[in-house]
Amino acid sequence: MLNWSNVIHLAHTGNPSPDRAIIKSTEEWKRLLSAEQYRITRLKGTEHAHSSPMCNLFVPGLYACVCCGTVLFDSTGKFPSQTGWPSFTQPVKPNVIAYHDDNAHGMRRIETTCNACEAHLGHVFPDGPAPSGLRYCINALSLVMLEQGPVETL
Template sequence: MARDGNAAPPRRDERSEAAWQALLSPEAFHVTRQKGTERAFSSSMCSRFEPGRYACACCGTPLFDADTKFDSGSGWPSFTQALTPDVVAYHADHSHGMTRVETTCNVCDAHLGHVFPDGPAPSGLRYCINALALRKLD
């Protein structure tokens, strides 16, 4: 996914680091703007499966639908696909001695988490997303 390039975003939100810091909690800023990771099982969002959509905590772009959410047992909210192909961007991540695919909001570049090829059908993907990077809509 990271090799094929990313779809053009539906729009762009390019606020300054200071603007993001003023908008977000210190924890959400660390995760989304500094590529941090929250502790596994630190959010009740993992076990919530109400209908609705999940948006980027930074810019509000809808990213995932609850219909694609599943319990991966990983300790982070997990989805099988993005809402539309243009809202999530993919980047090769070689940090921490691993090779992974990082996911970011394609509108504001917020770090969301990673995507892995071990999810359920039909996509076979597991979008492992930090709850602090999401805001529940609807």
């Protein structure tokens, strides 16, 4: 299980190799994604807080990268953070997320990207629930939910 020390170490020394690498041109990404998905995932944008019903959606399933389909998170690690973005405690595997220092906007954060296609996902913070203590704060538009079960919202 990853913890904050692991995340910082990866951000500073390098990320594990992904199982696969997806490389597309700007034009290909623009054809595959909506304008808002492109802005968030390829231009490191952020969606407005509380703008997605995915924040309050708690059903069994997997969450994959909207750009390349790499499975990133399992619903068992999703929790109601009240931050306005879907939040998770762990990725499904240590090598599906890449970590990068982000000093933009006068803040020191750790950016998360899809390790397969380099799509911007969001950020990870050390204020999540036990046992990992991590909160992966992810843009809903960077995700697609797979294997959805019966809908249950909070």
